[in-house]
Amino acid sequence: MTDKKQCSCCKKTTKRSENEQKKLIHRLNRIEGQIRGIRKMVENDAYCADILIQSAAVNAAVNAFNRELLANHIKGCVVRDIKDGKDEVIDELLTTLQKLMK
Numbered sequence: 001m002t003d004k005k006q007c008s009c010c011k012k013t014t015k016r017s018e019n020e021q022k023k024l025i026h027r028l029n030r031i032e033g034q035i036r037g038i039r040k041m042v043e044n045d046a047y048c049a050d051i052l053i054q055s056a057a058v059n060a061a062v063n064a065f066n067r068e069l070l071a072n073h074i075k076g077c078v079v080r081d082i083k084d085g086k087d088e089v090i091d092e093l094l095t096t097l098q099k100l101m102k
Helices: 018-043 048-084 086-098
Strands: none
Touching: 018 048, 048 086
């Protein structure tokens, strides 16, 4: 993998396998397409209930993305850090979970 520019909001980075990265990008591309579809529905004055159903589908897709990323995070980053004696990762995980559950 090539070096990637770190985003300004991130302090840490995670190396992902090519397969894991492809799966996550595929999910994000589908979500992006769903959002564009909703935008067109709004622009075309679609019926409110129809837009709401599509919006709920986007929420479900984002939740599925989050579940997959969280599972990968726990199985990879969290386990690695605990093995390395970095127990503060548990507090970080709890904070992350609290934000996801809002």
